Amino acid sequence: MLAAKFAARAAAARRPGARLSSTVAGPSSYRLVVIGGGAAGLAVSSTLSEKLGANEVAVIEPSAVHYQQPLFTFVGGGLKSFADTHRPTADVIAPGAKWIRQAAAAIDPAQNTVTLADGARVSYEYLVVAAGIELDFAGIKGLEAAIGRDGVASNYSPKYVQKTFEFLQNVRSGNALFTMPATPIKCAGAPQKIAYLADELFREKDVRHRVNLSYYTALGKIFAIDKYADAMNSVAQSRGIDVNLFHDLVEVDGPAKKATFQILGSGPRAGESVTVPYEFLHVTPPMKPYDFIKRSPIANAAGFVDVNQYTLQHSRFPNVYAIGDCSSLPTSKTAAAAAAQAKVLKHNLLRQIRGSVGPAASYDGYTSCPLVTGKHKLVLAEFSGYTGKPHETFFFNQANEHAFSYWLTADVLPEVYWNSMLKGTWSGPAAIRRVANPVSSD
Ligand SMILES: Cc1cc2nc3c(=O)[nH]c(=O)nc-3n(C[C@H](O)[C@H](O)[C@H](O)COP(=O)(O)OP(=O)(O)OC[C@H]3O[C@@H](n4cnc5c(N)ncnc54)[C@H](O)[C@@H]3O)c2cc1C
Structure with a gap:
């Protein structure tokens, strides 16, 4: 169902004169605004546009091209083609979300508005900041x-x-x-x-x-x-x-x-x-953090969006959340971390919308860094940035160079990224870990 909607949206975007990437002319208002259509922004907006309904969610993203950045290492090493790394944003943005093809220029959390590069303002009930790092x-x-x-x-x-x-x-x-x-x-x-x-x-x-x-x-x-x-x-x-x-x-x-x-x-x-x-x-x-964030009231002293490290909710503006590289979360900035964060953010934001019933979800600092060391060799670092302890998915010692870890990173995860993470259905390997390595320090 969701795949069919993505396909229909992509086909519409390719039609001559298609204008899915809209510029906002006057004031516009959304239940949820997501700044950034990168790995984290799409993982969040895909699910939430499904849950909240068509055109309730807007994604502010200036780039017509979405890059799967983890593949860049393989391109630099001659192991993958550059063509594998990118797709049109129109093909990866959720069909029910409104794509505002501009850069955010300012955030006013007191007025619940985002000002765009052309000066237009977009207002929100809830805001997720996912703009990455410059x-x-x-x-x-x-x-x-x-x-x-x-x-x-x-x-x-x-x-x-x-x-x-x-x-x-x-x-x-x-x-x-x-x-x-x-x-x-x-x-x-x-x-x-x-x-x-x-x-x-x-x-x-x-x-x-x-x-x-x-x-x-x-x-x-x-x-x-x-x-x-x-x-x-x-x-x-x-x-x-x-x-x-x-x-x-x-x-x-x-x-x-x-x-x-x-x-x-x-x-x-x-x-x-x-x-x-x-x-x-x-x-x-x-x-460095983007200037429009650094200058705004939602930034911490270092310029990152100041969120609670467990709930991802802003420390002063409760209807604001942040995820991924632009956030203050004290863990290593990776797409793997963003996938795990997305699950927590979506749970907590929907919980807030529904009246804060039931327990909040908590992010444990999980992140992963696949250290490719050659063709078919890779050290698969997985750990919590909060505890500094390894948090490995598999039963073998992942600090050893391994062909399986290479295959997983070079061949499996890129497909997971396009087909699951960006559609909001991949939130990291926790479920696999419970089966493959039940003694890992959970
Ligand atoms: C060489 C390299 C290798 C990597 N290897 C790995 C790896 O092996 N494993 C791993 O998990 N991670 C890896 N990463 C890191 C991973 O790509 C990032 O951590 C991840 O993309 C973070 O997601 P994000 O959504 O926070 O930021 P991004 O994916 O960078 O997305 C941010 C988005 O915000 C948009 N934006 C910027 N400014 C504005 C604005 N003013 N208004 C609106 N939108 C804006 C950008 O256009 C972009 O689309 C690698 C990165 C690089 C560069």
């Missing part, structure tokens, strides 16, 4: 001028992800550098995943003995959770990848092909800077 390429001196040319690429942007594989293939010798910034980022494992794929590619091309691979992270550990940090240190060591902690990329000199790092921490070299020549540079840009 890439800040300008935050590193020289990076905007350098990226996309002469060996500088980033899997983090659809604009540059194909450059990663293109440039990696051209490397014959010299230094290949991979960076991780000091700010909160989405998928904190992705900055190092591409280093392992590059190592494998260089070995296949028989140039590895002439290329030095170095991972530079601004943080003091290779991964936040000890169990997986130990695993990744072993992987890096066995591959001959040099790991530099407390090194924050501050400048890229594109013409000279040099990267400058500032040394952080409290060690003897803290405060110094070091400049390294490169043949290839993979940059994970700093990231």
